[in-house]
Amino acid sequence: MSTLTDRKNAAISRGVGMTTQIYADRAENAEIWDGEGRRYIDFAAGIAVVxxxxxxxxxxxAVRDQLDRFTHTCHQVVPYENYVALAERLNDLVPGEGPKKTIFVTTGAEAVENAVKIARHYTQRDAVIAFAGGFHGRTFxxxxxxxxxxxxxxxxxxxMNDVWHLPFPNPLHGVTAEDALAALDRLFKADLEPGRVAAIIIEPVQGEGGFYxxxxxxxxxxxxxxxxxxxLLIADEVQTGFARTGKLFAMEHAGVAADLTTMAKGLGGGLPLAAxxxxxxxxxxxxxxxxxxxxAGNPLAIAAAHAVLDVIKDExxxxxxxxxxxxxKQRLAGLRDAVPEIVDIRxxxxxxxxxxxxxxxxxxxxxxxxxxxxxxxKRNLILLxxxxxxxxxxFLAPLTIPDEVFSEALDILEDSIIAARA
Structure with missing residues (x-):
């Protein structure tokens, strides 16, 4: 009899990688149960989505209420008020002075694509600068x-051509902020005239690249x-956005406002929405x-996003x-003496x-x-x-994880790090 993994291997492209072989049956807050009733603590949150x-x-x-009204009209054909209202909220919340406007799309990669399109159209320039270790999606x-x-x-x-990469400032790996700025200066002097650059895109905290x-x-x-x-400065806040870093947007920590901000993941609370x-x-x-x-801007996802913003504020x-x-970080720091492999906690x-x-x-x-x-x-804690x-x-557990579940997860984490050295 075929297992689910056998069926997956036979039916789905191997290009769709899977971190675990857990097949979710139900989930609640920071816990997931598989079809056989096994419980897992989720420290992935769908990669910072929930x-x-x-x-x-x-x-x-909010989604159920919207489901009873309508599920799709295409905003470009028959628009709806909650799309407009969510744009108004984001215009107020995203860092930056002066009037702002918003568009909604479906994925983080799509948000990045549109930010580059907008930047090129506005500046009438082609070149875009990004950073080593950055992640901005799987489209071209x-x-x-x-x-x-x-x-x-x-x-x-x-x-795609006319994309240039600079070293990301990462002192742990021997690249200071001064080094990265010097590399940008050399790029402008040797290879790329600044007047051809439409935008520089940066993650305020690198995601896939290592949480730097x-x-x-x-x-x-x-x-x-x-x-x-x-x-134009583009802040890719797809993974950093919506309270994950202790601010609604990570750029707030530096007091810097981008010209364009891309977001997705946590915005929809589990439904696909980007902006x-x-x-x-x-x-x-x-x-x-x-x-x-x-x-773009599916009504169910828009409704979910309104609720997400309410929950972030109210809770x-x-x-x-x-x-x-x-x-x-305190718990991990307590393991440094016993685990010399730990080089950084951040x-x-x-x-x-x-x-x-x-x-x-x-x-x-x-x-x-x-x-x-x-x-x-093995101990039923999902890590990435x-x-x-x-x-x-x-570590990307839901911000709503109950205290007792969080304490349980920290115990498992400590045991797992010690066991990994054996």
Whole structure:
């Protein structure tokens, strides 16, 4: 008799990778149960999607109410008020002074694509600068912007042209903010005239690249450089947004406002929704019909997003992210003496990571990170790895995780790290 894994292997492209072989049957807040009733604590949250937890009652209620009204008209054909209202809310919430406007799409990669389209149209320039280790999606422009070859670019042929990469400031890996700025200066002097650059795109905290925060002083200087050369600054807040870092948007930590902000993941509370919000003059550059999509701003996802923003505010999830992250980092710090492989513990709010090297060495230790993930899974805790070298464990539990479940997960995590050394 075929197992679900056998059926998956026979029916689904192997290009769709799977971190676990758990097949979800139901989920609630920070817990998932499979078809055989096994319970797991979820420290992945669908890759930072259910920041407000699986099936938050207010999100479910909002979706059910919308389900009783209509599920799809295509906003470009027959518009609806809650789309307009959500745009108004994001225009107020996204960092930056002055009037802003918003468009809705479906995925983070689609938001990035549209941000680049808007930037190119507004500036009438072509070049885009991104950073090593960054992740911006699996579409061709997303792949081109992404600074990691395996598994995202390998074998897919030529990337989109006029995309340039700079080193991301990462002192742990020998790149200071000054080094990254010097690389940008060299790029402008040797290869790329600033007047050809439409935009610089950056994750305020790199996601897939290893949860490395961009130093605040670097973001401030990047803003100054963009202003000096009339270059648009794009903040990719797809993974960092919606209270994950202790602020609604990670750029707030540096006090820097981007010209365009991309978002997705946590916005829809489990339903597919993405957005681009930016300066009104920039957002209005494309002609009618130049932006949009059949499923862009699906009514159910829009309803869910309204509930997500309400929950973040009413349950003070930015503050809770700070408390959860502090507890997690404190627990990990207590393991440093017993686990010499731990080289760094980092991350704002509850967007945290632990990085492993070979003991007494600068060499990345991806085997250790994978063993920790496997040991945790044996104990029914779902973890994700990340990083260019695969030597980082990232922590993305829902911000609504109950205290007793969080304490249980921390015990499992500690046991798993110790067991991974055996």
């Amino acid at each position: 920041n407000t937890g699986h099936r938050h009652p207010r999100v479910i209620a 422009m997303g792949m081109a912007l992404t600074g990691k070859v395996q598994p995202y670019k390998a074998g897919f042929g030529p990337m 925060p961009a130093p605040a002083e670097f973001l401030v200087k990047l803003r100054e450089i963009c202003d000096a050369h009339s270059i 681009v919000t930016g300066r009104a003059q920039v957002m209005d550059s494309p002609a009618p019909g130049g932006l949009g999509g059949t499923f 003070q999830l930015c503050d809770r992210a700070e408390r959860l992250g502090h507890r997690l 991350g704002p709010g509850f967007m945290n990571a632990v990085e492993f090297n070979m003991p007494g060495s600068d060499a990345p230790n991806p085997d250790m990170a994978n063993r920790v993930r496997e040991q945790a899974l 790895t990340c990083g260019v070298y695969g030597n980082v464990i990232r």
